[in-house]
Each structure stands twice: as structure tokens, then as C-alpha cells.
Amino acid sequence: MTPAELSANLLAIVEGALERRGDVTAALTVDDVLLERPKNRExxxxxSNIAMKLAKQLGTNPRALATEIADGIRAIEGVSAVDVAGPGFINISLDAAAAGALAKSIVEQGEDYGHGDLYEGVTINLEFVSANPTGPIHLGGVRWAAVGDSLARIFKAEGGIVTREYYFNDHGTQIDRFARSLVASYLGEPTPEDGYGGQYISDIVDRVVAGYPGDLSALSRDELQEAFRAAGVDLMFGDIKQSLHDFGVDFDVYFHENLLHEGGDVERAIARLRDLGHIYEADGATWLRTTEFGDDKDRVVIKSDGDAAYISGDLAYYLNKRERGFERNFIMLGADHHGYVKRLMAMTSAFGDVPRVNLEILIGQMVNLLKDGTPQRMSKRAGTVVVLEDLVEAVGVDAARYALVRSSSDSQLDVDLDLLTRRTNDNPVFYVQYAHARTRSVARNAAASGVERTAFDASLLDHDTESELLGVLAEFPRVVRQAAELREPHRVARYAEELAGAYHRWYDNCRVTPLGDEPVTDLHRTRLWLNDATGTVLRNALGLLGVSAPERM
Known part of the structure; x- marks a missing residue:
């Protein structure tokens, strides 16, 4: 019996109890009766805490309601015991056959096991990384690459129609500074005070020179600036896209900020807000009345000199996304952008939308790279910061992605290079990948010993470690759903580690292949189902994180 099947039965029982009590106000769904694994397996x-959730609404004693619900649960086939504990917790035990049936179900579902319908048919725009095309992706951006791509995979697993989007910042002063830095390097001048340094600037210059069709030396300073701006940005952005692709991250849309300003989107967004009554003129500037929607001050949209303020691009970009049909929009920003959240939520309200529904901002904290316990701050390529290529070169794509996603993104992260290069169980990604490789090794050995999945008797899976392993396997759909609801992919990583631990303990106690001249029995065959079910879930979990599941290690 799967947790979903048990929850559906529980829902019917609760609805029956409410009907007998004459209550018609409690409209329930299966989400209301989701089951949890007790911390104490005894x-x-x-x-389930459903009785406690409903008791206040019904004005009844939660323990009495729990007892009534428990009586109904006892009649479910496969339930061996039901107890009411504390103020109204309902604890349910399954017999071995009902619990063990999950192993066969997982193998049959394959890569679909763990998928849900939380965002079924919902159009989702997930914008992440969006590093300026003025240098390589630094470590903070790498974290968002790993987290954002994993979140996109999790949203898809929950039925979402997901578009990964990269906002290409090719408008504004940072591009001017980048172009000036390239020109200075080309002319052998010092890096401008507000410019960009590092070996990558010299590399870009060499590539621009090699690919320029004319004579750069014949150009004026302004002409050089434009030549290096156009070619340099293209080369830098190409490098960024390639680096992300090599990291397993590809985007569906690369949106150019410049298009918003050149295509009239800014003016159209302001006109929409003006029609809604939220735009006014003062001191020669155009303002958005964001204080009406919780912001601490109104925001200048068009400055008194006629130039568009930074928020004007946000207005145009948000409206563009909504007009492209995206119901849910997510933007991932670094910790230094925390102050932007309030104004972006006010903007959402000004357009008549719902903050944190139509637009949600996710804030990520900094990453520190440690080696021998010492922070690593220098990069041969960038000169001042650690970038994507540095991390991948040091530990590989799998270890880098896993390390960046296994902790909550709203907390600062220390990445230990020494730990991630060890091929031991102390290394979390090795621990999980090794568990998957072990399931494949067991399957190969089983085939060599004549053990096949030709029979399945769930009642035979009665060892304590089998009960533990089945319980953890059953949790996977709930973990994926919770990771999507809370926007926390690290829950999948931590779950994978828990599953790997349960599998290793089972492996140490239960054999899939017979010893010596022992005959092959249905116990061996049934345990092979459980072994392969574990491999399936480990593979699915790692896939949601964009990490490979090796066949051998």
C-alpha cells in the first residue's frame, strides 16, 4: 500500500466521520490528510494529526475524534494496528505485505515515482543566475545555477510547465565599464578605477583582436569602445553560456534587457500603470506610487533628466512575463538585493497582481570556498574571486552541484574542497552515489546467480532494516512535494542521504543472492525488487539535483 493510497482511504474515513457528525463546513482534500513518518518507529x-486539525473547527474533543477515525482505519486491508496517542495523534502500522508492496510499485513506476501534481498545468517562469556579461560567473552565481536548475526540475516533477530564463543585463553603466576595461587593456593602459581586472579581460581582448575583420588601430577611442563593447559582450556571454552548459544548466530563454528599452516595453508598462492610477509627476520626474502597496517610499521611474531609472526595467520585464502567460514568476537574487523585495512586491500589486503568487523573490546567501580550513579568494582567471570553472576544476560537476544544493540557500554556505575530493562516506555526494552504484552491483550479481524479478511476495520483507528502508522509500513523493512548496531543493539531497544510509544498513543484513549452494527462493527474488526500487529512487532523487547516478564506482 502506497502512502497516497492510505491517505485516500483516510480522507474517506474522515469525511464519513464528519458526515455522521452532521458537519458540512469542513471541505477537505487529500492534502489535508497527508501522512508523516513518526520519528520513533515504535x-x-x-x-496523522487530522483529528487535532479538525477538532477546534468542529468544537469537539480531538482525542474523541481521533478514536472515531481510528476505528475506521482498522478496517482497511493491510493495516495491522492503529493507536491514538497524546492529544489526538493517530499512529498507523501496516502488515509486512501492505508495506512491502511499495517496492514493486516503485520499480513499475520507474522515473515517475515521486512525481506529483502540486503545479499541474501551471506556467512557471524561473529566472536565475542572470550574471552580468562583464566577467565569469562567481561562486554566488554558481550556487544559484545549482539551486535554480534543481528547483526547475522539482517544479516539473510536480507538474509545472517550467521555463528557465536568463536575464541578460546588456544595458547600463556596467557594460560601459566593461568596454572601457577592454579598451584600456588593448592600449596597455591601467585598468580604469571602476573597471574590471583579471586575466579574463586580456583573454577577451586577444580574441576580439583575432576576430575583428578590420584594423582596430585605425579606430578612434569612441570607435574602439563600441567595437570592444559589441564583440566583448558577445564573447563573454558565450563563455558564460558554455560554462553553464558544462555545469549541466541550460536555459530556455535568454532575455536581453536592452530589448525592453529599445522596443518600447518601458513606455508601455508606465502607460499601463498610469491607466491604473499609480503614476504621477513631481519635481520634473515620473513616479510610481509604491507606498500605497507597502513600500517605504515612492519610486522614480523616469528621472528628471529623462533617463529611465533602474526600476523601469523591472516594470517592463514583469509585464512582459505576465503577457507571455506565466502565472507564477520566480526571481533568484543575491543577499545584497534583499532591499529590492519590498519594491518588487509593491510593483506586483500596482499591476493588480498578487505578491508572492504571481511574483516571488528568492534570496540566496554567500558561499565560502575552504581548503585546509582557509577561505579561497583568488582565481587565476578573474583575479579577485572564485568562479565556476575554479570550483568544477577542483571537485567536478557532480560534487560541486551537490555541495551547493544540499544546504538551505537562505543560509551562508561553507564548501570544503578537501571533503568533496574524498572518495569516502564522509563526502555526502560520494555516499549517495556509492549507494546507487551498490544497487547496480547487487543487481548484476543477482543476475549472475540466477536471481530475477519473476516473483514477488511482499510479506517476506519483514526484517527490521526492510521495514526501515520501505518507510524511507515511501517518503520520497512527500519530500519532493515539500521541496516544491517551500522552494527548498536541499530537502531532496538530505533525503537521498537518509535513503543511502537505510540502504547500506539493509545491505549489511539482508542478502539478495544465495550463499554457496543455497537455492534461489522467492525471498531472494523479492529482495531484488526492493534493491531495484532503492536504486530507482536514488536515481530519481539525484536526477532532481542534476547529479549523475553512476553504475559503478
Whole structure:
């Protein structure tokens, strides 16, 4: 019996209890009766607090309601025991056959196991990384690459129609500074005070010179600036796209900021807000009345000199996304952008939308790279910061992605290079990948010993470690759903580690292949189903993180 099947049964029982009590106000869905694994396994396989959730609404005693619901659960086939604990917790134990049936179900579902319908049919725009094309992607951006791509995979697993989008910042002063830095390097001048340094600037200059069709030396300073701007930005952005691709991250849309300003989108967004009554003129400037929607001050949209303020691009870009049909829009920003959240939520309200529904901002904290316990701050390529290529070169794509996604993105992260290069169980990604490789090794050995999945008797899976392993396997759909709801891919990584631990303990206690001249029995065949089910879930979990599941290690 799967957790979903048990939840559906529980929903029917609760609805029956409410009907008998004459209550018609409690409209429930299966989400209301989602089951949890008790922390203490002696309390059963599953636990529900539904009676406590409903008791206040019904004006009844939660324990009495729990007892009534428990009586109904006892009649479900495959349930071996039901207890009411504390103020109204319902603890449910399954018999071995009902619990073990999950192993066969997982193998049959394959890569679909763990998928849900939380965002079924919902159009989602997920914007992440969006590093300026003025230098390589630094470590903070790399974290968003790993987290954002994993979140996109998780949203898809929950039925979302997901578009990964990169906002290409090719408008504004940072591009001017980049172009000036290239020109200075080309002319052998010092890096401008507000410019960009590092070996990558010299590399870009060499490539521009090699690819320029004419004579650069014949150009004026202004002409050089434009030549290096156009070619340099293209080369830098090409490098960024290639680096991300090599990191396993590709985008569906690369949106150019410049198009918003050149295509009239800014003017159209302002006109829309003016029609809604939220734009006014003062001191020669055009303002958006964001204080009406919780911002601490109104925002200048068009400055008194006629130039567009920074927020004007945000207005145009948000409206563009909504007009492209995206119901949910996510933007991932670094910790230094925390102050932008309030104004972006006010902007959403000004357009008549719902903050944190139509637009949600995710803030990520800094990453520190440690080696021998010492922060690594220098990069041969960038000169001042650690970039994507540095991290991948040091530990590889899998270890880098896993390390960056296994902790909550709203907390500062220390990445230990020494740990990530070890091929031991101390290294979390090795621990999980090795568990998957072990499931494949067991499957190969089983085939060599004549053990095949030709029979399945779930009642035979009655060892304590089998009960533990089945319980963890059953949790995967709930973990994926929760990771999507809370925007926390690290929950999948931590779950994978828990599953790997349960599998290793099972492996140490339960054999899939017979010893010596022992005959092959249905116990061996059934355990092979459980082994392969574990491999399936480990593979699915790692896939959601963009990490490979090796066949051998």
C-alpha cells in the first residue's frame, strides 16, 4: 500500500466521520490528510494529526475524534494496528505485505515515482543566475545555477510547465565599464578605477583582436569602445553560456534587457500603470506610487533628466512575463538585493497582481570556498574571486552541484574542497552515489546467480532494516512535494542521504543472492525488487539535483 493510497482511504474515513457528525463546513482534500513518518518507529509506520486539525473547527474533543477515525482505519486491508496517542495523534502500522508492496510499485513506476501534481498545468517562469556579461560567473552565481536548475526540475516533477530564463543585463553603466576595461587593456593602459581586472579581460581582448575583420588601430577611442563593447559582450556571454552548459544548466530563454528599452516595453508598462492610477509627476520626474502597496517610499521611474531609472526595467520585464502567460514568476537574487523585495512586491500589486503568487523573490546567501580550513579568494582567471570553472576544476560537476544544493540557500554556505575530493562516506555526494552504484552491483550479481524479478511476495520483507528502508522509500513523493512548496531543493539531497544510509544498513543484513549452494527462493527474488526500487529512487532523487547516478564506482 502506497502512502497516497492510505491517505485516500483516510480522507474517506474522515469525511464519513464528519458526515455522521452532521458537519458540512469542513471541505477537505487529500492534502489535508497527508501522512508523516513518526520519528520513533515504535509508534508505527505512519502518523496523522487530522483529528487535532479538525477538532477546534468542529468544537469537539480531538482525542474523541481521533478514536472515531481510528476505528475506521482498522478496517482497511493491510493495516495491522492503529493507536491514538497524546492529544489526538493517530499512529498507523501496516502488515509486512501492505508495506512491502511499495517496492514493486516503485520499480513499475520507474522515473515517475515521486512525481506529483502540486503545479499541474501551471506556467512557471524561473529566472536565475542572470550574471552580468562583464566577467565569469562567481561562486554566488554558481550556487544559484545549482539551486535554480534543481528547483526547475522539482517544479516539473510536480507538474509545472517550467521555463528557465536568463536575464541578460546588456544595458547600463556596467557594460560601459566593461568596454572601457577592454579598451584600456588593448592600449596597455591601467585598468580604469571602476573597471574590471583579471586575466579574463586580456583573454577577451586577444580574441576580439583575432576576430575583428578590420584594423582596430585605425579606430578612434569612441570607435574602439563600441567595437570592444559589441564583440566583448558577445564573447563573454558565450563563455558564460558554455560554462553553464558544462555545469549541466541550460536555459530556455535568454532575455536581453536592452530589448525592453529599445522596443518600447518601458513606455508601455508606465502607460499601463498610469491607466491604473499609480503614476504621477513631481519635481520634473515620473513616479510610481509604491507606498500605497507597502513600500517605504515612492519610486522614480523616469528621472528628471529623462533617463529611465533602474526600476523601469523591472516594470517592463514583469509585464512582459505576465503577457507571455506565466502565472507564477520566480526571481533568484543575491543577499545584497534583499532591499529590492519590498519594491518588487509593491510593483506586483500596482499591476493588480498578487505578491508572492504571481511574483516571488528568492534570496540566496554567500558561499565560502575552504581548503585546509582557509577561505579561497583568488582565481587565476578573474583575479579577485572564485568562479565556476575554479570550483568544477577542483571537485567536478557532480560534487560541486551537490555541495551547493544540499544546504538551505537562505543560509551562508561553507564548501570544503578537501571533503568533496574524498572518495569516502564522509563526502555526502560520494555516499549517495556509492549507494546507487551498490544497487547496480547487487543487481548484476543477482543476475549472475540466477536471481530475477519473476516473483514477488511482499510479506517476506519483514526484517527490521526492510521495514526501515520501505518507510524511507515511501517518503520520497512527500519530500519532493515539500521541496516544491517551500522552494527548498536541499530537502531532496538530505533525503537521498537518509535513503543511502537505510540502504547500506539493509545491505549489511539482508542478502539478495544465495550463499554457496543455497537455492534461489522467492525471498531472494523479492529482495531484488526492493534493491531495484532503492536504486530507482536514488536515481530519481539525484536526477532532481542534476547529479549523475553512476553504475559503478
Amino acid at each position: 509508534h508505527g509506520d505512519w502518523s
